[in-house]
Amino acid sequence: MKASSEMTLSDKDGGGAGAIARLLLRWYDDHARSLPWRIAPGSGESPDPYRVWLSEIMLQQTTVAAVAPYFAEFTRRWPTVADLAAAPDEDVLAAWAGLGYYARARNLIACAREVVAAGGVFPDTEEGLRALPGVGAYTAAAIAAIAFGRRAVVVDANVERVVSRLFAIRTPLPASKPEIRTATDAITPEDRAGDFAQAMMDLGARVCTVREPACLICPIANHCDAREQGIAAILPAKTPKKPRPERTGTAFWIERGEGDAREVLLVSRPAKGMLAGMRALPSDGWSARGDGDGVPPVNAHWQVLEASVTHGFTHFTLTMQLMAARHDGGDVPEGEWWPVARIGDAGLPTLFARAAAGALACWPDGDD
DNA sequence: TAAGCGTGGCG
DNA sequence: TCGCCAAGCTT
Numbered sequence: 001m002k003a004s005s006e007m008t009l010s011d012k013d014g015g016g017a018g019a020i021a022r023l024l025l026r027w028y029d030d031h032a033r034s035l036p037w038r039i040a041p042g043s044g045e046s047p048d049p050y051r052v053w054l055s056e057i058m059l060q061q062t063t064v065a066a067v068a069p070y071f072a073e074f075t076r077r078w079p080t081v082a083d084l085a086a087a088p089d090e091d092v093l094a095a096w097a098g099l100g101y102y103a104r105a106r107n108l109i110a111c112a113r114e115v116v117a118a119g120g121v122f123p124d125t126e127e128g129l130r131a132l133p134g135v136g137a138y139t140a141a142a143i144a145a146i147a148f149g150r151r152a153v154v155v156d157a158n159v160e161r162v163v164s165r166l167f168a169i170r171t172p173l174p175a176s177k178p179e180i181r182t183a184t185d186a187i188t189p190e191d192r193a194g195d196f197a198q199a200m201m202d203l204g205a206r207v208c209t210v211r212e213p214a215c216l217i218c219p220i221a222n223h224c225d226a227r228e229q230g231i232a233a234i235l236p237a238k239t240p241k242k243p244r245p246e247r248t249g250t251a252f253w254i255e256r257g258e259g260d261a262r263e264v265l266l267v268s269r270p271a272k273g274m275l276a277g278m279r280a281l282p283s284d285g286w287s288a289r290g291d292g293d294g295v296p297p298v299n300a301h302w303q304v305l306e307a308s309v310t311h312g313f314t315h316f317t318l319t320m321q322l323m324a325a326r327h328d329g330g331d332v333p334e335g336e337w338w339p340v341a342r343i344g345d346a347g348l349p350t351l352f353a354r355a356a357a358g359a360l361a362c363w364p365d366g367d368d
Numbered sequence: 369t370a371a372g373c374g375t376g377g378c379g
Numbered sequence: 380t381c382g383c384c385a386a387g388c389t390t
Contacts, residue, residue, distance in 0.1 A: 059386040066376065066385090100374030103389075136388045156386045201386060210384065211379075241383090242371090274373075288372070312381095314373055350375060 020166070020223050021189040021196055027219035028199035033206070035064065036071055041195050049122040050081045052147040053111075056139045057104055064205070070099050082120055085112040093277055094347025102278055102349065107134025124148040146194035153185045154197035158204025163187075164236035165208060168225035172237040208232075245316045249286025250294050251352065253305075253359040256327035256337065263337040264356070265327070266346060274313075280352045281359075282333050288316045297333045300325035307358030311351045322355060324363045 029041050037055035039045045054074060058067040073095060078084040084092070089109055096105035110133040115122055122143070123129050130140035141152035155163075160173060163180045166187075171179060189196055207214045213232050215221050226232040254265040266279045274287065284292030296302055305322040312318075338346050343356050 056386065061373090061385055061387055062375080063377075063385050098375075100376090101387085103373065104387090107388080134388065138387060142386070154386090157384085158386070198386090205386090244382095276373090312375085314375090315371075 017187045020187045020220050023219045024199045024203065025192055025195055028195055028202065031202065032198065033202050036068060038198070047147050049143065049147040051075060052143055053122060056142050057108055057134055058099065060104060061101060062099065066099065081112050081115050085116040097278065097347035098350055102275055104134055106277060111135065126150065126152050142197060145197050149194060151188065151190050151193040153181060153188050155181055155184050156201060158201045159184055161210065161236055162200055162204050162208045165226035165232045166220065166224050168229055168231065168235070170237060172239045176236065247286055247291050247316050247318050249292030249318060250284045250321045250323055251281040251355045252283065252296055253281060253322060253324040253363065254298070254327055254332065255324065255340070260341065262340040264340050264343065265332055265335045266338045267333055267335040275349050278349050279346050280348065281355055282335065286318060296323060298331055300328055305359060305362040307362045309351065309354045309358055311354065320355060322359050324359055
């Protein structure tokens, strides 16, 4: 890469790397976003590692806007890591419903319990943090820097974009990751590494955006190689993604009772794979690999509903048909009867929440 | 190493 | 509308 040779820490002379950090920190002092999990720069308050950790897990591949209400609810219900560790699994999973990437919720529980078992204090080093469930290279570095003030090289998708442009790295992602990390290391200051990391992320979110970067208001535009070369908007390059297959499947609405006593059968998804461990409607075995078989789980007088749900996952698109039946007293799949009036509290992931809404809209009273 | 793993917003 | 993208981790 070119960046490292150019940057070889002319840090002390006030040029290059050191200048970028100083400009960015000065910009951050005036322009930091106000976020629920963030301590304002210069406030003197010390961040709560629990809140930093919780926010970082929630923010993995997830937007600030989506996280905000979940962060508020989690910290209201479970103000400390000990509170979270003591919560029943199903409560935490249900509270996470809708946020996506449900392995994060299972790792969140495991991590909280590990921390409590170790005395209730988060590790304060990158290495110690990295060993926790759900904490990878990025998250460990971010917590070490933000919660504990340690110098750490924090590289997320924002930083990848900013650094790719700053040093005009033309190698496509993900092949360019090592080069980007080295370049980020070279511009990361010893002091205020947490603020620096957050400044880079704020810059990426508000200025050095994916489309139409706002170079005119960028505090480090004068240091940006891509801007000088007129290629900022087309960096970083990315290797093409594989096409998403389309799959079909069926979900089954099995109902019993009348009026206020109406109940629907919910199952728990297997511990591994899609939507692992989450409550769901029974379905027919659809997966990323193949279509469902359309075979209902029990014999009954099934009715095919008009509604269907199309849902895009990361790696495939699913169109799910809906079938409904009254429970006639025969065998049912293992599950729990859930009051239809409280279906919104079941903690269904979005796919099944939409399926349930579709079933209720098409089959409002269940008796025909 | 590359694939598996959610969801909602945006242009 | 629809493909791209977001404070990635795990296996």
